[in-house]
Amino acid sequence: MIRLSLLAAVLMVVLPATAPAQAPAPAQTPATAQTPAPAQAAAPAQASAPAGDSAAGAQKIEMCIGCHGIVGWRTAFPEVYKVPKIGGQHEAYIVRALQAYRAGERSHPSMKAIAATLSDKDIADLAAYYSGALPKTASK
Amino acid sequence: MMKKPVLGLLAMMMLGAASAALAADLKAGEAKVKAVCQACHGADGNSQNADYPKLGGQYPDYLAKALRDYKSGARKNPIMGAFAGTLSTADIENVAAYYAAQPAVLVTRH
Numbered sequence: 001m002i003r004l005s006l007l008a009a010v011l012m013v014v015l016p017a018t019a020p021a022q023a024p025a026p027a028q029t030p031a032t033a034q035t036p037a038p039a040q041a042a043a044p045a046q047a048s049a050p051a052g053d054s055a056a057g058a059q060k061i062e063m064c065i066g067c068h069g070i071v072g073w074r075t076a077f078p079e080v081y082k083v084p085k086i087g088g089q090h091e092a093y094i095v096r097a098l099q100a101y102r103a104g105e106r107s108h109p110s111m112k113a114i115a116a117t118l119s120d121k122d123i124a125d126l127a128a129y130y131s132g133a134l135p136k137t138a139s140k
Numbered sequence: 141m142m143k144k145p146v147l148g149l150l151a152m153m154m155l156g157a158a159s160a161a162l163a164a165d166l167k168a169g170e171a172k173v174k175a176v177c178q179a180c181h182g183a184d185g186n187s188q189n190a191d192y193p194k195l196g197g198q199y200p201d202y203l204a205k206a207l208r209d210y211k212s213g214a215r216k217n218p219i220m221g222a223f224a225g226t227l228s229t230a231d232i233e234n235v236a237a238y239y240a241a242q243p244a245v246l247v248t249r250h
Contacts, residue, residue, distance in 0.1 A: 069250030087249030
């Protein structure tokens with residue numbers, strides 16, 4: 001039992017850090033193919049925070065769903081509690097949370113490791129996806 | 141022979157943890173929420189203002205962990221640090237249990 005949870009803890013920290021190397025490249029292709037005019041949409045925003053694209057976000061959730069996609073999933077390290085529900089949360093709050101993890105202001109090891117791999121655009125897209133209208137099949 | 145006392149101890153620990161979780165006082169939590177939290181997060185945790193996260197139906201142990209971290213300073217936020225600093229350990233459990241018991245506005249999305 002103890003060995004298993006230790007292993008899980010190590011995996012939670014290590015896996016997310018290794019995943020992004022393969023993930024983003026193939027994920028981009030379908031998203032840009034479906035979205036006709038990203039250049040126009042992005043232009044007015046300019047230097048400020050990029051606009052979130054829920055469809056693009058849906059292609060980037062592979063690092064999230066292992067914990068946030070499972071009802072009642074618990075963290076294993078360094079403290080045990082249920083991983084928060086983030087579906088339907090305010091978009092701006094999700095952006096700030098990910099920025100805070102990336103900046104080291106919030107200290108969960110797995111979240112810091114994952115957020116460190118995210119660009120501003122990734123964060124905006126993920127926040128748009130998770131805050132967005134929920135599918136009817138979404139479970140509690 | 142050797143395993144039985146260990147199992148008994150484990151069972152006692154699990155029961156202890158379960159009764160501690162059940163011990164949260166929803167009425168006291170509601171009173172605290174109305175006095176301290178609802179101005180920003182709403183009485184049901186469904187804040188309409190994007191500056192404040194929605195809490196309704198969130199897992200109670202996550203809410204309690206967040207409050208403990210604000211109180212200890214492990215998680216830094218001037219507003220939440222000040223409010224959480226006024227909460228006792230029991231207040232934290234009660235408030236967390238109260239918001240967790242509200243209709244869920246948050247869901248697990250996958």
